[in-house]
Amino acid sequence: MSQVPDRIDVAKAERLRVEGNELFRRGEYLAAVQKLTEALDNNPTDAALHANCAEISAAISEYLDVSWDGEESAELKAAYTKARARRAAASHLYRGWVESEGPTSIKKEAPERLEAEGWNSVRAALDVTIRIWVFTAWHRSQHLGHFDFSRKMFMNALEVLEWGRNQWPDIPMKDRGFIFERRFIRSVKTIFLETMQESVYRYGPTEFTYEELIQLAEDIVNDVNSDTVSTLPSDMLLHSLAYWLYPKGTALSVLGWTYLQKAIHSSPGDLQRTPTIRKASQYYLSAAKSFPEDEESHVRCLVKALECMCTAGTVPLKQTLSLCKTVRDAFDQAIEIWGAPPYGDTLRELLDRVKEFEDKYRRLILEGKCTLDTISGRLPEARG
Numbered sequence: 001m002s003q004v005p006d007r008i009d010v011a012k013a014e015r016l017r018v019e020g021n022e023l024f025r026r027g028e029y030l031a032a033v034q035k036l037t038e039a040l041d042n043n044p045t046d047a048a049l050h051a052n053c054a055e056i057s058a059a060i061s062e063y064l065d066v067s068w069d070g071e072e073s074a075e076l077k078a079a080y081t082k083a084r085a086r087r088a089a090a091s092h093l094y095r096g097w098v099e100s101e102g103p104t105s106i107k108k109e110a111p112e113r114l115e116a117e118g119w120n121s122v123r124a125a126l127d128v129t130i131r132i133w134v135f136t137a138w139h140r141s142q143h144l145g146h147f148d149f150s151r152k153m154f155m156n157a158l159e160v161l162e163w164g165r166n167q168w169p170d171i172p173m174k175d176r177g178f179i180f181e182r183r184f185i186r187s188v189k190t191i192f193l194e195t196m197q198e199s200v201y202r203y204g205p206t207e208f209t210y211e212e213l214i215q216l217a218e219d220i221v222n223d224v225n226s227d228t229v230s231t232l233p234s235d236m237l238l239h240s241l242a243y244w245l246y247p248k249g250t251a252l253s254v255l256g257w258t259y260l261q262k263a264i265h266s267s268p269g270d271l272q273r274t275p276t277i278r279k280a281s282q283y284y285l286s287a288a289k290s291f292p293e294d295e296e297s298h299v300r301c302l303v304k305a306l307e308c309m310c311t312a313g314t315v316p317l318k319q320t321l322s323l324c325k326t327v328r329d330a331f332d333q334a335i336e337i338w339g340a341p342p343y344g345d346t347l348r349e350l351l352d353r354v355k356e357f358e359d360k361y362r363r364l365i366l367e368g369k370c371t372l373d374t375i376s377g378r379l380p381e382a383r384g
Helices: 010-025 029-042 047-067 074-093 103-117 119-144 147-167 182-203 210-226 237-264 273-290 296-312 317-338 343-366
Strands: none
Touching: 010 029, 029 047, 103 119, 103 147, 119 147, 119 182, 147 182, 182 210, 182 237, 210 237, 237 273, 237 296, 273 296, 296 317, 296 343, 317 343
16 A cells, blocks of 8 residues: 655646556556556545546456456556455545445445544545446446446445435535535436446347436436536536536437437337437437537537438428538537547548438439428438
8 A cells, every 4th residue: 555655746646647547548457557556656645546546446357357368468467466456455445335235334334434433534435435336337337248237336326326415415515525416426327328328239128228218318417407507617617518518418319319219129100100200309409409519429419310300201301401501510610629530530421421411402402303391311321
């Protein structure tokens, strides 16, 4: 365990933490562990930093558990051993409940510890526990396909978060911690929602149902709408994006995707198929409006809305061609920021499909073969 240095360097620790997370994202696990360990050496008393390190360590442990082939370097094998120790150390240092029986243990022991030791002890323990649970749930679902395990971990985390918020409703954030703020809970729900969507995308509505997706997505949208951001300082735009606009946009896009899937997999002749596709289109349009206009997600949602309109078989060209222009204008803004691969390639492919559709029907209109009141045909299929 790192000893407290003579001089804590918070800025250096944060820089090393960001570098470590980026290395992990690129799959450079040994370098990630080394960076995060160095970050801890510069600020060993930061509970959130310990949680971050433990999250990465847990992920490395899971990776090596399932992919060990005997040819990994000795250094990575050593990192594996340290990874298991790091997760245990973070929980032990702050006496968290990562390996406990879950919400039952926390609900019993946290109030007792609070009475005996105060908020400094309980806040750090809860923070480490929740963050590790959430990251582990996300990692094991995305990289290992353990969606049943993921459901349990997310549900445990959300149960504790909602319980804590109700248990200590009037305790200020500086005491009970950021994890019990509405915006943090909303961010956990958003990650859970994306995990649910990934499960349904891979395996169909087995582990999670369409109805569960809709219910959670609507819950996030309603929560954002009822949680005003007017009290935030003007210099906290990124905070607003992270905890208000992106969760709402993500939830609306998941609603669009879910209703589209329901329509696609509906029975032949189902009278609700077309109205369901139209509903999907409206959700995608609403999602696009929730994202900044220079955001690649804004463009993607506009194109999905257009695709739904064209698939419905009831929308006239005057609506779809108008949306084509909106897509082109949005593309010009987004490509300045998102032009590099892989986002830039995806955006250009989307624009090519839209331009092919638009050019075809504008030519047909000029030739007198259709009018703006003609029902739109399908959007060209994605290539590859």
